[in-house]
Amino acid sequence: MGFGKIIALAVSVGLVVCFVQGGPSKKEQKALEEKNNWWKNEVFYQIYPRSFQDNDGDGIGDLPGVTSRLEYLKETGITAIWMSPIFESPMVDFGYDISNYTNIHPEYGTLDDFDALIAKANELGIKVILDFVPNHSSDKHPWFAKSIAREDGYEDFYVWENGTLLENGTRVPPNNWRSVFSGSAWEWNDEREQYYLRQFTYAQPDLNYRNPAVVQAMDDTLQFWLNKGVAGFRIDAIIYIYEDIQQRDEPLSGTTSDPNSYDYLDHIYTKNQDEGYGLLQHWRQLLDNYSALNEGPLRIMMTEGYAPLTKLMDYYEDAQGVQGPQFPFNFDFITELNANSLAADFVFFIERWLIYMPRGHVANWVMGNHDNPRVASRFGAQSVDAMNMLMMTLPGIGVTYNGEELGMIDYRDISWEETVDQPACEAGIDNYKWISRDPERTPMQWSDEANAGFSNASATWLPVHPNYKELNLRNQQQAQRSHYKVYQSLLKLRQLSALKNGAFIPEVVNRRVFAFKREIKGQNTLLTIINVKNQTEQVDISDFIDLPNRLHVLVAGVDSEHRAGERLSPEAIALAPYEGLVIQLSKRK
Incomplete structure (x- = not known):
C-alpha cells in the first residue's frame, strides 16, 4: 500500500466512525486518550534477551526466560519493555544481522514462545516493543542470495556497485566510505562480481530503500509483528538508512590519521540524509493506521x-509539521555527560x-543501553541512585537498560579468549x-547462586561479573535499603501529577549541585537535588x-544519612558526595 493510500484509508475510517457514532461520549473520549497517550510517561525497560534469563540451560538467554521474569518486572513497576533483536540470525553482530525478519532465532525459542510471552505480558499489563533493524539484513538472508544471483525482482534489493579496475589490475571500491567498524564500507562479492555496501560488518549488507520493493517488504514485516500483538518498534540505526545517490567521496575529518578508522572521514554522505525522514513518516502513518483499525493501545515508534x-x-516532526516517530532517543546522558561534568552541564x-x-511533543532520557558502558561505570557506583532519581523525575519518558x-x-576484565563482540575481535588482542x-552485556545478576541465577549451564555465553555474590537482585530485595528499592520507589512516584504534568524549573545551586522543581500551581511541588561531585x-x-x-x-539513596519522611530545612540541606534526594514541598497551613 502506498503512502497516499495509507493516509486516505486512515482519513476515510475516521469519517465513517464520526458519521456512524457521532461525537464520542466522555467515557469514550477518556478511553481514547488512554489508548493514545499511554507511552507519554512510561519507563521503557530494555531487555537484552541473550543475557536476561536462560530457561533451557544452554547458557544463553531466551524468550521463555524473559516470560519467566515478567512477574519481576510487574512487581518492580515496569509496564513497558523493549527487547533487543530476537529474530533469526547467524549472530555475527548478535541479532543485528537478521536472516529472517519474521521468525525467532532458534537459541531464543519459537514463534509459539513469543506468543506465550505476549499473552503473559498482556495478562500483567506490560506492553512489548520490538527492536526493528531496517538498515541492513544478514548476508545469509534469502534476499541477499537472490540479489547476488540477480534474480528477478531482487537485482537492486541491496546497494551494488562495480568499483574501479586500475591499470595494474587492482580493483578498488567505488569511493572512500568507511565502515562504522573500521575499514572500507564496500565488500567484494565474487559471484556477482560487484561490491556491496555494508556500513557495519561484512555480514550486514545495506538494503536499498530507493527500491519500492524493499519498502514493501519492510512494511510487511512490521504488519506481521503488529498482528502478533506488539505495541510498537524501536528503529535501529536509522541515520544510516540512505546514502548519497551520487556516492561522492566524503571529506577528511582531520581528527585522526588512521585511514581505516570511521573517524577518518566527515560522514556528510552516509549519515542523516533527508530521505530518512520520509521513510519514518511513512512508517508512522502505517502504525497510526493499524491503531485506528484495531483494538489496543496506540502503536508507537522510537x-x-x-x-x-x-x-x-526533525524526527519528531518536519518543518511542515508532518509527524515522524513518537520520539527519537535522547542520548545526552551517554554522549555529553560523565563523571567529570559539572552541575551546570547537567x-x-x-x-x-x-x-x-x-511544542506538543514528549522528552525522553536514555540512561544506558547495550552499546555503552553502564551508569555505574560512567558516573561511578556512588552515583547510581542519583542518576536514577534524575531520570525518573524529569519530564517525559525514561529508558532503563536491564540491570x-x-x-x-x-x-571490563573479560579475557581475549572469552570476548565475542565482533568489533572487539577485529581490534585484536x-x-x-x-x-x-561485552562488558555491559554480561548476564543479569538475579541471585548469589551459580551463574548469578541466570543459567544452570556449566558456562554462559559471556562470563557473569565476579561481583554477583554481593551485587544481585535477591540481596537487594532482602536488604533494608538498596538500589533496587530506590528504583522501585521512584517508579511509584511517577504516578504523581507533578511528575506527569508539572512544569520543569531548574536551578544551578553551585558548581557541584543542581536542583529542579516539578510543580503544578495549587498542588504540592516535587524537588530533586543532586550533588555530582566527590565533596560534601x-x-x-x-x-x-x-x-x-x-x-x-x-x-533517599542507599548510602544517604537522610530517610524518607524526614523534614529538612531549606537553609541547610546536607548532601554527601554524589548524593541525590527527591523532596516534597508543601505549603505550611
Whole structure:
C-alpha cells in the first residue's frame, strides 16, 4: 500500500466512525486518550534477551526466560519493555544481522514462545516493543542470495556497485566510505562480481530503500509483528538508512590519521540524509493506521540515532509539521555527560533538549543501553541512585537498560579468549578491551547462586561479573535499603501529577549541585537535588522554593544519612558526595 493510500484509508475510517457514532461520549473520549497517550510517561525497560534469563540451560538467554521474569518486572513497576533483536540470525553482530525478519532465532525459542510471552505480558499489563533493524539484513538472508544471483525482482534489493579496475589490475571500491567498524564500507562479492555496501560488518549488507520493493517488504514485516500483538518498534540505526545517490567521496575529518578508522572521514554522505525522514513518516502513518483499525493501545515508534540535535528534532516532526516517530532517543546522558561534568552541564543539556523539542511533543532520557558502558561505570557506583532519581523525575519518558536498577557495573576484565563482540575481535588482542561492548552485556545478576541465577549451564555465553555474590537482585530485595528499592520507589512516584504534568524549573545551586522543581500551581511541588561531585555540600535553596514551605524527603539513596519522611530545612540541606534526594514541598497551613 502506498503512502497516499495509507493516509486516505486512515482519513476515510475516521469519517465513517464520526458519521456512524457521532461525537464520542466522555467515557469514550477518556478511553481514547488512554489508548493514545499511554507511552507519554512510561519507563521503557530494555531487555537484552541473550543475557536476561536462560530457561533451557544452554547458557544463553531466551524468550521463555524473559516470560519467566515478567512477574519481576510487574512487581518492580515496569509496564513497558523493549527487547533487543530476537529474530533469526547467524549472530555475527548478535541479532543485528537478521536472516529472517519474521521468525525467532532458534537459541531464543519459537514463534509459539513469543506468543506465550505476549499473552503473559498482556495478562500483567506490560506492553512489548520490538527492536526493528531496517538498515541492513544478514548476508545469509534469502534476499541477499537472490540479489547476488540477480534474480528477478531482487537485482537492486541491496546497494551494488562495480568499483574501479586500475591499470595494474587492482580493483578498488567505488569511493572512500568507511565502515562504522573500521575499514572500507564496500565488500567484494565474487559471484556477482560487484561490491556491496555494508556500513557495519561484512555480514550486514545495506538494503536499498530507493527500491519500492524493499519498502514493501519492510512494511510487511512490521504488519506481521503488529498482528502478533506488539505495541510498537524501536528503529535501529536509522541515520544510516540512505546514502548519497551520487556516492561522492566524503571529506577528511582531520581528527585522526588512521585511514581505516570511521573517524577518518566527515560522514556528510552516509549519515542523516533527508530521505530518512520520509521513510519514518511513512512508517508512522502505517502504525497510526493499524491503531485506528484495531483494538489496543496506540502503536508507537522510537528511533535510535546519534545525530546533531537539530536533525533529531526533525524526527519528531518536519518543518511542515508532518509527524515522524513518537520520539527519537535522547542520548545526552551517554554522549555529553560523565563523571567529570559539572552541575551546570547537567542543567544545560537537559534544558537544551526541552528548548529545541517541538511544542506538543514528549522528552525522553536514555540512561544506558547495550552499546555503552553502564551508569555505574560512567558516573561511578556512588552515583547510581542519583542518576536514577534524575531520570525518573524529569519530564517525559525514561529508558532503563536491564540491570541498571541494581547498579550493575561493566565487567571490563573479560579475557581475549572469552570476548565475542565482533568489533572487539577485529581490534585484536592489544586493543579489544576498551572497544568491546561485552562488558555491559554480561548476564543479569538475579541471585548469589551459580551463574548469578541466570543459567544452570556449566558456562554462559559471556562470563557473569565476579561481583554477583554481593551485587544481585535477591540481596537487594532482602536488604533494608538498596538500589533496587530506590528504583522501585521512584517508579511509584511517577504516578504523581507533578511528575506527569508539572512544569520543569531548574536551578544551578553551585558548581557541584543542581536542583529542579516539578510543580503544578495549587498542588504540592516535587524537588530533586543532586550533588555530582566527590565533596560534601551544605546548600541553601530557600530562594528557590518560594517559602514558606515544608520540605519532606520522599526518596533517599542507599548510602544517604537522610530517610524518607524526614523534614529538612531549606537553609541547610546536607548532601554527601554524589548524593541525590527527591523532596516534597508543601505549603505550611
